[in-house]
Structures are given as structure tokens and as C-alpha cells.
Amino acid sequence: MNTEQPLVHMEGITKRFAGVTANFGINFEVRRGEVHALLGENGAGKSTLMNILYGLYRPDGGKIFISGKEISFSSPGDARKAGIGMVHQHFMLIRSQTVWENMILGLDGLPLVLPRREIKERILGISEQYGLQVDPDAYIWQLSIGEQQRVAILQMLFRQANILILDEPTAVLTPQECEHLFETVRQMTAEGHGIVFISHKLDEVMGLSSRVTILRRGKLAGTLDTSSTTKERLAELMVGKKMVFSIDKKELARGRPVLECSSLHALGDRGFPAVSGASISVHEHEILGIAGVAGNGQQELCEAMVGLRKAESGSVRVKGEDMTNRAPKDFIDRGVHYIPADRKGTGLVPNMKVSENSILKRYWKRPVSKGFFIKWSEVAAFAIKLVSQFSVSTPSVETPVRNLSGGNLQKLMLGRELSDDPAVVLAVHPTWGLDVAATCFVREQLLSHRERGGAVLLVSEDLDELISMSDRLAVMCKGEIMGVLERPADVPVESIGLMMAGTVIRDEAFGREGSQE
Template structure:
């Protein structure tokens, strides 16, 4: 590909990780003032390509041109100096520091004497100009996820970024926060910036992108303008066939109550009220969906049920056993399994390989435990079986989990807990960050569990996912249950309850 004098061009980029070909002769052209979406399944090579453009990885072969000039990046600093910055899916912020301190960390214009007032004024000016206002003096841990993402973008703009790369930018946002982000990205593009975002969400491409490039198995299969795209066309390009449909849910008669919560109260992390007297139950062979906007008690509910967060008041029963005072390890033995929404922070150890991550829950239990020893040969066989059954894309079971895509990490986490054949299965945001095919695979596993008699509590901010999978839907608002509906209830009533309003009796 001959490099044009305008734009950013990646030509014949190749990158391997052992036997895995992440990028195979990829060509990509980015234009100033355009929002460009990079679409593909988990493991398609999207993040690898953007990590090459941002200087995190060195390509094995291929070239990068910026407005006609060949660019060679040997580190992220080289890319920053050329005006390229990346917002990673997992934010690179120090939670105990203020917004100002996070922006100043590593700033290229920092000197021995920090002019904090001038820097704070500049941060506020950047925010006003691009619709990304954040308080420079707020501590990161006090901010919502959407506000933290704004800090990441402001940090890049403060450092003079001309080309912004965003990896799965809406995977942790509420619908309203995602809409605000689209508006901010459009303002950045209209101001003459290059804007690229990685996604697997088809509706996101249609809502925000001017152009989309589709990757599959490390290769570009199409690059087209939004006017030439459609949900169906993009889905077929992404998966190489027609999009997989959700397996029909069999009609089952639910069994006895497997888990019951009565009057549950607990505090949130900041000392505010997290749960305010929640009462609900779930039966064997039933999926109870928990809907709600982020921050209304979903995390606290899941952690209380799993034994991670203590109850201040209330009771929890697993079948006929009062487990209110039981710790997390005891609840595992009783048959309660939990998949947290933070797969890397709570569910997996990123630097451990697949085998060791499979051991995390049950290394004390037979048959893995043999006295003071662990049967590592059996652990490796279990890991190999999981990789095969869940189609985990990995060079081998001794690969560090941090080297895998988000979808493959989620498959390992889900598979580890399902392997224990739980009586009650609590899963939070199971398909966050997953592509269509991976999400469908997770949904099928949940339906398999349901049909096998497991009681499932499904916590999700995706109302479509809740309505597709659940037998009943409970809505949380400000730590209370606003109502419980059958799955065929009026969608508008459920949506209104998520906002704190009741349109009808539930």
C-alpha cells in the first residue's frame, strides 16, 4: 500500500505470539476528522493492532506512516510524542490520587516544579472544549466509571494527543454514559482529531462510526462506510457466517426454593447504604434476572450472597440451611458459586496461567488435594478439557491469563465455576466485553445449567440479555427491589422501575 500524504496508514502489519497469528498482513487507513470503528470477535487481533499503533507492541513486519512520513515506535513514549494515545479497556489510573495528579503523572511537560493551579485550569479548559468536564481535584475512587473514562481521555488531550485509540470504550458504561461518549467522540472528530474505537458491538458501530474495518482471525475482511453497512452485514462479516441465534429456552417447571434472601442490608464501599432490606428468592431450574442501572446495589447483593461482603441485617438461606454467617469458602462447599463482574480484579489472577487459575477455588478439595500436595497432572487435564470444551483461544494451558482476550478470560472463569456443578450460580455481567459468538456461548452454558436444575441469579445491565434469559426479572433501585416481573412483562414498566418509577403494580 502506497502511503498517502494525508492520514495515518498501517501497511502489511504482522504480529505473532508463539503459534498464534494475531495480525496477518493488516492494512488500515485512518482519516482526520473521522470516527473509525475496528470491529471483530474476541481474539480477532483488534487490540493487538492498536497496541502496535500506540507503541506497546513492536510489529514483526509492516510499516506505519503518519501523514506521509514513516514512523517507527519502540515504546509508548515514541507514540505519545507523535500525538498518539490509547484509552485501554482497563483504565490506567491510580485510584487514591486526584484527577489532577493522574493527568500530571508522566506528562511530557512536567518539570521539577509542578504548576498545579495552571494545570488544573488547563484540565478544566480541555474538558469544556470537548464536553468532557471532570473536577481536577476529585479523587479517582470517588468517580463513576464513566467519569473515570473521561479522565483517561482528558489525560491524552492534555498531553497533546491528535490520534485517540479507545479499546472497548462502552464495555463498562451505562446506556446514558455510552450516549454521552458518542457525543464527545463526535466533537473530537469535528475538531480535527483522528478517533478510533475497538468494539464488537454492532449497534455501537451504526450509532457512532463514520467508517468500520472488520477483522477476523487477524485479517481485514472488509472496510466500509457506515452508509454501506448494516447490522446483518457486519455480523456476517465478523463471524464469517450468519449471526448465531440464541438457543430457544425450554419451558421447565421450577423446583423448590434454592436460595432465599430476607431483609438484607449492607453498606457500600464508601460507607453509604448499599442494600436497604432486600427480600427475594430463586428456585432450582430458574434464572432470576437482576436488572438495574449500575450502582444501585447489584455489586453489594452479589458479594453478600457470595459471602464476600458482610450483612448488617437480614438472613440468607441456601435450601434449608441458614448461611448468613458463613464465609465464602463454606458457601463454596455448600454448592454456591460466584462469577464477579471484575474478571481480572476478583475472578482471575492475570499473571497465573490457566492451570493455576483453575486451581484457585478448589485446590483444598479432593480430588485435586492429596494431603498437603496438589495433583497438578489432574489440574492440567481439567484445564485442557475446559480449553477444548469452551473453545478458549490460547497457545496452551500454561499461557498467562493476562495474555488472553477478554472473551477467553471470561470462558475460563465461567468454565471453572460451572465445572463444580453448582446448586446456586450467581453471575454478574457475564457477557460484558464479549463478542456475539462468545456471548451466545455463555448464554448457552447458562441455559444448560438451568435445564440441569441449577438456580441462577443473573445480574446484568443489558436489559435485552435479562429479558432473553430470565424466567423472572427483579429490578434494583437505590438498594431496594422495586418489583419482580415475569419475563414477558411490559418492557417499559421494567425500564421505568430501573429509573425509580413504577408504571404498574409488580
């Protein structure tokens, strides 16, 4: 029997927001030298509980003990002084400042004249050690979402936290980088650190954690030893019903090309090449996956293929028509729809209502508009139908989208883009940070679109998702297409990981597109 005081003990934690109980009487603890996984659907209360532990929220009831001593946090600074570090799913970074400036925000004892060189050298040393490469002088606004997550992880490592809260830490890593991170986590636990591991990837939870706590609708559904449970049981506790994990993807004959790019070159936000000579095509009845470590040109490629980023050279065609550097509205009118990774910053307008966000791609079309006027009754009717069809949980269509959970934000954006059966959908990280049920729903909708004759360009850092969903798989590194796999399921994951790191591998599973020729 383990009689040692746990590093963290949270007892009877309750938190309410405007009459909604986010946490109700939750007990949670982290022992020295363990990885304790925290599971639950979006909106189950995981982030609220961890924000309380990190000092961002104060509980309405309950107690917190750190190494046996009761503590009340008034701010994240108090939590950091107690040795707690947290990497949030939605990163707490200052976009207008550089990487190295973000690293030292809130640190005590800094000299009046900052030792910039020493700070940058330490950042580079840690980034090299953990395989999380970043430029210390880059501004946060210039970085992709994946690169921002790397900065958030490095920030925690920089501050030498003893109790680490990792919220979806592997979402943007290659298999090799994931394993490296897992080795680091195991080393940390061997040294006595306690780690809270929040992930929707149940295989990772089963392979890394010692115990698992599951929340459902703000309440504790159970705490189990990982060795004595299964991922099916964990999923059932999360959603309250049995879940089917297999993907039913029908064999379909590939149709005509819908969206193509040839020798495409585009610059990133910092003015350097981000896409270098990319050539790919997406066909009817097809999901073309794009694999790559975040920041290797995937986002810029998609933006150039929907008119959001200038193509420096090369071409973009929609159903054979040259659309290079046309306006985004022209792409929308020709059936090219885009689901960006940044839900709140690019895909949706947080302060606008659900109904208003639902018509962002159709406000100039009938029956929503008539001349220069919007018919709000039609807007409401359309939004109500969309919310019902795509299972968006919202108090009403008049609710600002900032009040919705991540899963419901994604369902709303997905429904808006798929509601009129576009010719092609470019989906960038469509299941990133979503719970099991929401992930299954999004995947089913993309597969259904494929079956109806639509084309899907799927960008993800989840290789399991890409391999199971994609008919073909393109791999990107440093803006180049390293190869296009005709049968991705036949290629070892390790080989795909090497390609993501820049190695060209010749294999009979490769198609004709891509630089391997």
C-alpha cells in the same frame, strides 16, 4: 472521491510475539471527521494494532503516517504528542493514585507546585459535560470496573486528543448515557476528529460508524462502508461462518427460591453505604438480571451474597438456611458459585497454570485431593476435560492463564463455576469485552444451566442482554432496588434507563419485590 490526507494511515503493519504473528500486513486508516469501527474476535489482533498506533508496541514491519507524515513512535508519550488518545479495555490506570493524579500522569509542562484545585475543577466540568460522574479525590483501587472505565474515558477527554481510540466505551453506560456519548462522538467528528471505535455490539457499530474494518486471526478480512453491509455479514467476516443472533430461551416454570437476601445493607471499600436495604430472590429455572450504572452497589451486593463482603444488617439465605456473613467456602460447599467481573484480579490467578486455576473451588475435595495432598494426575485430567467441554483455546493445561485471551479466560472461569452444576451462579459482566462467538457461548451455557434447574443471578450493563436473558429484572440505583420487573421485555428501555438513574416507575410489569411497593 476523497483526496484529503487521512489523519491516520497504517500500511503493511506486522507484529510478532514469540513466534506468533498477531498482525500480518494490515492496512488501516482513519479519515478526518469519521468513526471507523474495528471488529474481530478476541485474539484477532485489534488491541495489538491499536497498541502499535498508541506507541505501546513497535511494529516489526510496516509504516505509520499521521496527517500524511511518516512517524515512528517510541512510547505512548510520542503518540499523545501526535494527538492520539486511547481508552484501553483493560485500563492503564495507577491503582494507588487518585483520579486527578491519574489524569495528569505523563503530561508535559506541569508546574512544580500542581494547581490541584484547577485540575479538579476541570475534571468535574468535563465529567458533568459528558455525564461520566467520578470523584476526583477517589483512589482507583476504590472504584468499580465501570467507574474505572469512566476515569479512562475522562482522561482522554482531559488531554484533548485529536485521534481517539475507544475500546468498548459503552460497556458500563445506561442507554441515555450511551446516546449522550454517541452525540458527543458525532460532535467531535463534525469538528474534524477521527475516532476508532472498537465494540462487540454490532448494533452500535452499525448506528455510529462510517466504515468498518474486520480482522480475523491477525489478518485483514475486509474494510466495508457501514451503509452497504449488515451486522450478519460483519459477524460472518469476524468468525468465518454464519452466526445466529436470536436467543433460544425456553419457557420454564419458576422453581423454589435458592438464594435470597432481605433488607441487606453493606458498605463499600471506602466505608460508605453501597447496598441499602436490598431484597431479592433467585429461583430454580430462573435468570434474575440486575441492571444499573456501574458503581451503584451491584458488585457489593453480589459479594455480600457469596461471603466476600460483610453484611452490616439484613440476611442472606441459601435454600432457606441463614448464611449471613458465613465464609466463602461455606457458600461454595452449599452450591453458590461466583463469576466476578475482574477476571485476572479476582477470578483467576494470572501466573498459575490453567490446570491450577481450574481447581480453585475444589482443591480440598476428592478426587482432586486426598488428605493434605493434591493428586496432580487428577488435576490434569479434570483440566483437560474442562478445556474440551468449554472450548477453551490454550496450548496446554500447563499454560499460565496470563497468556490466554479475554474470551478464553472467561470460558475457563465459566467452566470452573458450572462444571459441577451448582445450585446458583452469580455472574457479573460475564460477556463484557467478549467477541460475538464467545458471547454466544457464555449465554448458551448460562441458559443451559437454567434449563437443568439451576439459578442464575446475572449482572450486566448491557440492557439488550439483560432483557433477552432474564426472566425477571431488578434495577439498582445508589444501592437500592428501584423495582423488580416481572416481564422486562414489556417495559420500554427508556423507562429502565430512568430507573437506573434513580426514578421509581410504577407499572403493572413490576413484581412484589423491591422498593416500588
